[in-house]
Amino acid sequence: MNAPVTPESKPIPLSELPVVWTDKEKHRFKVARRSFVDPDILKTEYETIFNKCWLYLGHESELAKPGDFVTRIVAKRSILFTRDASGKINAMFNTCPHRGAQVCRERKGNAKSFQCFYHGWVFGSDGKLKSQPGAECYPDDFNADGDANLVPVPRLDSYRGFWFICFDANVQSLPDYLAGAKEWIDIVADQSETMMTLVGGTQEYQIRANWKLLTENSIDGYHAMNTHATYVDYLKNSQGSMSPVPFDGTGYDLGNGHAVIEYRAPWGRPVAQWIPLWGEEGKVELAKVHARLVERFGQARADRIAFSNRNMFIFPNLVINDIMAITVRTYYPTAPDAMNVFGWALAPNEESAWARKYRLSNFLEFLGPGGFATPDDVEALEQCQRGFESMLEAPWSDISKGMKKEKVNYDDELQMRTFWTQWQACTKATAAPRTGDR
Amino acid sequence: MSTLTLATVTREQVEDFMFLEAEILDEWRLKEWLTLFTQDATYNVPATDVAPNASPDSALFYVADDRFRLEQRVERLLKRTAHAEFPRSKTRHLVSNVRIRSRSETELDVGAAVLTYRTKMGLTETYIGSYRYRLVVEDGRLLIREKRCILDMDGLKPNGRISIIL
Numbered sequence: 001m002n003a004p005v006t007p008e009s010k011p012i013p014l015s016e017l018p019v020v021w022t023d024k025e026k027h028r029f030k031v032a033r034r035s036f037v038d039p040d041i042l043k044t045e046y047e048t049i050f051n052k053c054w055l056y057l058g059h060e061s062e063l064a065k066p067g068d069f070v071t072r073i074v075a076k077r078s079i080l081f082t083r084d085a086s087g088k089i090n091a092m093f094n095t096c097p098h099r100g101a102q103v104c105r106e107r108k109g110n111a112k113s114f115q116c117f118y119h120g121w122v123f124g125s126d127g128k129l130k131s132q133p134g135a136e137c138y139p140d141d142f143n144a145d146g147d148a149n150l151v152p153v154p155r156l157d158s159y160r161g162f163w164f165i166c167f168d169a170n171v172q173s174l175p176d177y178l179a180g181a182k183e184w185i186d187i188v189a190d191q192s193e194t195m196m197t198l199v200g201g202t203q204e205y206q207i208r209a210n211w212k213l214l215t216e217n218s219i220d221g222y223h224a225m226n227t228h229a230t231y232v233d234y235l236k237n238s239q240g241s242m243s244p245v246p247f248d249g250t251g252y253d254l255g256n257g258h259a260v261i262e263y264r265a266p267w268g269r270p271v272a273q274w275i276p277l278w279g280e281e282g283k284v285e286l287a288k289v290h291a292r293l294v295e296r297f298g299q300a301r302a303d304r305i306a307f308s309n310r311n312m313f314i315f316p317n318l319v320i321n322d323i324m325a326i327t328v329r330t331y332y333p334t335a336p337d338a339m340n341v342f343g344w345a346l347a348p349n350e351e352s353a354w355a356r357k358y359r360l361s362n363f364l365e366f367l368g369p370g371g372f373a374t375p376d377d378v379e380a381l382e383q384c385q386r387g388f389e390s391m392l393e394a395p396w397s398d399i400s401k402g403m404k405k406e407k408v409n410y411d412d413e414l415q416m417r418t419f420w421t422q423w424q425a426c427t428k429a430t431a432a433p434r435t436g437d438r
Numbered sequence: 439m440s441t442l443t444l445a446t447v448t449r450e451q452v453e454d455f456m457f458l459e460a461e462i463l464d465e466w467r468l469k470e471w472l473t474l475f476t477q478d479a480t481y482n483v484p485a486t487d488v489a490p491n492a493s494p495d496s497a498l499f500y501v502a503d504d505r506f507r508l509e510q511r512v513e514r515l516l517k518r519t520a521h522a523e524f525p526r527s528k529t530r531h532l533v534s535n536v537r538i539r540s541r542s543e544t545e546l547d548v549g550a551a552v553l554t555y556r557t558k559m560g561l562t563e564t565y566i567g568s569y570r571y572r573l574v575v576e577d578g579r580l581l582i583r584e585k586r587c588i589l590d591m592d593g594l595k596p597n598g599r600i601s602i603i604l
Contacts, residue, residue, distance in 0.1 A: 107487060199496070199497065199498050200488055200492070200496070200497045200498065201484070201485035201487060201488040201492070201497045201498030201499065202485055202486075202487050202498070202593070203485055203498060203500060203593075203594075204485075204486065204487075204592070204593025204594065204595070205593055205594035205595065205597065205598050205599070206593070206594065206595040206596040206597070206598050207598045208561075208596065208598065227521065229519040230514040230517055230519050230520050233513075233514070233517075233519075234510050234513075234514065237510060237513070238506070238510070338596070340593075340595070344498070345498045353495070353496075356495065356496060357495040357496075360494060360495065360496075360497075360498065360499075360502070361494075361502070363498070364494070364499060364500075364501065364502050365507070368498075368500055369500055369594050369597070369598060369599040369600050369601075370483055370499070370500035370501035370599075370600040372510070372511070372514055374599070375522035375523075375599040375600070375601040376520070376521040376522050378522065378598045378599045378601075379521045379522040379599075379601075380521065382598075386559075
């Protein structure tokens with residue numbers, strides 16, 4: 001990849017360029033590979049993105065009953081996510097206000113209270129201090145201002161069952177932040193008349209690659225035919241695993257760095273694209289599901305919910321892919337070349353055992369570390385990361401596909417440009433370290 | 439040599455069978471590996487935060503193959519376009535602590551410990567877990583009706599994938 005040049009064809013020094021560099025006239029969009037390898041960039045990302053943006057915490061269905069709790073690492077912090085006795089949902093930092101130990105050491109469960117094992121302070125599921133050994137040694141008004149309670153996250157809000165937190169108290173409201181993504185979350189949430197629910201089980205894994213590569217990959221319609229050739233072979237080999245629907249669709253910029261691709265594809269969808277493999281029983285079942293969608297939303301929206309696929313990205317690190325099954329995925333960098341990934345399966349709470357079984361079967365065929373597709377994505381990301389070792393001599397990646405066209409295709413790269421443009425606005429990072437940065 | 443029957447099969451015979459399977463996997467003789475399974479066989483790897491005996495019909499797994507998908511998994515792994523395993527990784531399955539847990543009229547319930555190493559491009563990854571096998575005897579030979587690998591790990595870290603057969 002050549003370095004960008006001025007109109008006089010004189011290369012611009014890297015240090016004068018932003019990481020994300022675009023030439024609209026020439027329809028070129030480039031990203032400096034420094035952003036995937038430099039520890040200073042990672043530090044900047046934590047300061048300007050993960051400490052400032054709304055981040056996905058968990059799904060309401062994980063806290064079905066009062067007392068239910070989940071502990072989850074969000075941008076390095078352990079967060080205690082609870083439904084308290086009154087039914088209210090809370091998110092607190094999982095660190096004892098006394099001397100700092102992590103108060104809850106279980107991943108999930110149901111509890112009336114949490115006791116820090118170090119000195120025995122006890123907190124309610126709302127985070128309020130209930131008791132501490134030796135209380136007589138503290139003043140009577142010890143916790144009058146609440147500073148001995150578990151510290152709540154600065155901001156907590158939800159949209160259609162998806163709960164988000166923000167470490168910046170001054171962030172814009174969640175509905176404003178989600179911008180155009182809300183109506184796309186609606187399309188997923190509307191698939192249940194009661195509540196979408198996370199099926200038990202987490203696919204948790206680590207990829208030795210920069211986290212932004214997974215963002216690109218999660219909304220990339222371009223790589224499928226190459227990277228996932230064996231998955232397509234598998235569909236062809238399975239009698240009746242495909243409906244006669246060609247791949248076709250569009251990508252959208254949803255504002256604030258969020259993006260989506262929406263497209264038709266031949267695989268079966270439990271809501272509600274039938275494939276011959278699912279037989280007459282499945283046909284009857286899915287016809288019922290579809291008819292109910294038509295009753296609730298009218299023909300056009302019902303067809304869109306049932307027959308279209310969506311790979312949706314919420315800036316900076318939430319993916320909701322409504323494809324042959326629905327996966328909710330979030331991921332955090334642990335180093336410039338490593339990330340932790342969490343993947344869950346989302347389903348309509350009320351769907352039949354038949355539909356649930358085929359949904360999970362569909363999920364595993366494609367998705368996750370043991371599927372027929374995701375391992376090849378992981379390989380691709382790790383190979384990119386290795387390629388970036390040559391970044392001094394090969395400093396740019398190209399994300400220009402489709403820029404010169406008026407109509408955006410699902411397999412163009414608009415959605416990645418949407419992400420990168422927002423990333424640049426947040427970090428203001430340059431393509432090479434400025435003098436004094438080192 | 440006496441004919442192998444379900445009623446009389448010994449732990450040593452079960453061990454020989456499992457050691458043979460490990461050797462076949464480590465030598466990438468995957469088509470031959472399929473012949474160790476019954477026609478109604480399943481191969482399961484549950485997620486690391488679900489019950490070891492969970493059902494793939496109601497909980498999220500890493501792998502839940504029926505016989506057809508098991509055959510397709512092998513087909514896939516033998517292709518150059520199975521990118522995660524091209525070039526192929528080197529693997530070593532160490533099977534230990536083999537025990538016949540119970541024996542019914544139709545099946546043996548076998549448990550074992552397993553440690554699998556996968557090496558590719560200078561990195562070696564470790565998969566630690568236990569096996570639970572449901573074994574049957576057909577025509578005097580042991581066959582696998584269910585192979586379940588239960589990982590003793592907090593997610594797949596740093597492995598990132600189960601691109602080999604565990």
